[in-house]
Amino acid sequence: MKPRPYRIGLAANRAHLASADTALASLLQGSRSAIVDYLQPQLVVVGRTLDAMRRQQLLEGYPHIEGFPYGREGGLMRLVARVVDSDASRGLDAVIYLIDPVDPSSTFPEAVALKRQCIIHGKPFLSTLAGAREWFELEAIAAGAQADATLDAVFDLRSEAIALVAHDAMKPSMLALVEQHFELFDRFAVRYATGTTGGLLNEMAMRIKGKDAGRNWVKPLLSGPLGGDAQIAELILDRQCRRMLFLEDPHVARQHEADIQLLERAARTFTDYASCVTDLKFAERWCRLMQLRCQPV
Numbered sequence: 001m002k003p004r005p006y007r008i009g010l011a012a013n014r015a016h017l018a019s020a021d022t023a024l025a026s027l028l029q030g031s032r033s034a035i036v037d038y039l040q041p042q043l044v045v046v047g048r049t050l051d052a053m054r055r056q057q058l059l060e061g062y063p064h065i066e067g068f069p070y071g072r073e074g075g076l077m078r079l080v081a082r083v084v085d086s087d088a089s090r091g092l093d094a095v096i097y098l099i100d101p102v103d104p105s106s107t108f109p110e111a112v113a114l115k116r117q118c119i120i121h122g123k124p125f126l127s128t129l130a131g132a133r134e135w136f137e138l139e140a141i142a143a144g145a146q147a148d149a150t151l152d153a154v155f156d157l158r159s160e161a162i163a164l165v166a167h168d169a170m171k172p173s174m175l176a177l178v179e180q181h182f183e184l185f186d187r188f189a190v191r192y193a194t195g196t197t198g199g200l201l202n203e204m205a206m207r208i209k210g211k212d213a214g215r216n217w218v219k220p221l222l223s224g225p226l227g228g229d230a231q232i233a234e235l236i237l238d239r240q241c242r243r244m245l246f247l248e249d250p251h252v253a254r255q256h257e258a259d260i261q262l263l264e265r266a267a268r269t270f271t272d273y274a275s276c277v278t279d280l281k282f283a284e285r286w287c288r289l290m291q292l293r294c295q296p297v
Helices: 023-030 032-039 047-055 075-084 109-120 129-142 149-155 168-180 182-187 195-209 228-237 257-269 280-293
Strands: 007-012 042-046 065-068 094-098 161-166 190-194 219-221 243-247 275-277
Touching (some): 023 094, 023 129, 032 129, 042 075, 047 065, 075 094, 075 109, 094 109, 094 129, 129 275, 161 168, 161 195, 161 228, 168 182, 168 195, 168 280, 190 195, 190 228, 195 219, 219 228, 228 257, 243 257, 257 275, 275 280
Parallel strands (some): 042 065, 190 219, 243 275
């Protein structure tokens, strides 16, 4: 039986809507084939974002669009409610919220809750153009599409870096995930990790690859509270690390919340470059689909 199409919440801050060369247009034009020809998702679009789509004739004629109110009228709040809705005809499977890091609305309670509930319920939360493009590409391939050759350079892991970060409760899950998909992570040119996570990953790599090859498999940084998040942020700002796998624990208050927000802000500053995977269920599927997309030549 063919699985039902995805239901995807879609919103964008004002700066990403203004013209045909901003993030929303780049996403919907670049991913048009994945959306229209393969996935055919139901797009649940918040007010101003839908206005921009109509004004710029993005996905013109596409029939599977449901409009939600403007953010000031509760549109984002309704997306949060749909993330947690168990009714398959109403609930969302993923959220794309293109965030402008200097737009204060991205820190409003409904915006923060939207990300948190996606993590809790294991649903992708995609806040950058690069992350959303990658997600559509991987899901289209899972649906039978050929790889988009214009994205080949992004998926050449031999020249790419990845940052691996996990809160304390998620460290065992991070180790299990990386060990299960070790061959994929081993393809990256460079791996970074904060604090204890880096040490544990290097111990695992020495067990798998041997002491000499595995000792420095990960480049360890400071722990998050001591500045490791800021170090990763700088790598992103210098375009030296495109991807983050950050397994967050949404149930625990974090004393270094400002550092985490700094890291997320760095990724959103270069929305066309950086992406972040933030929950275990999403990460597991991401690994499987990345293996499909990045088959060695």
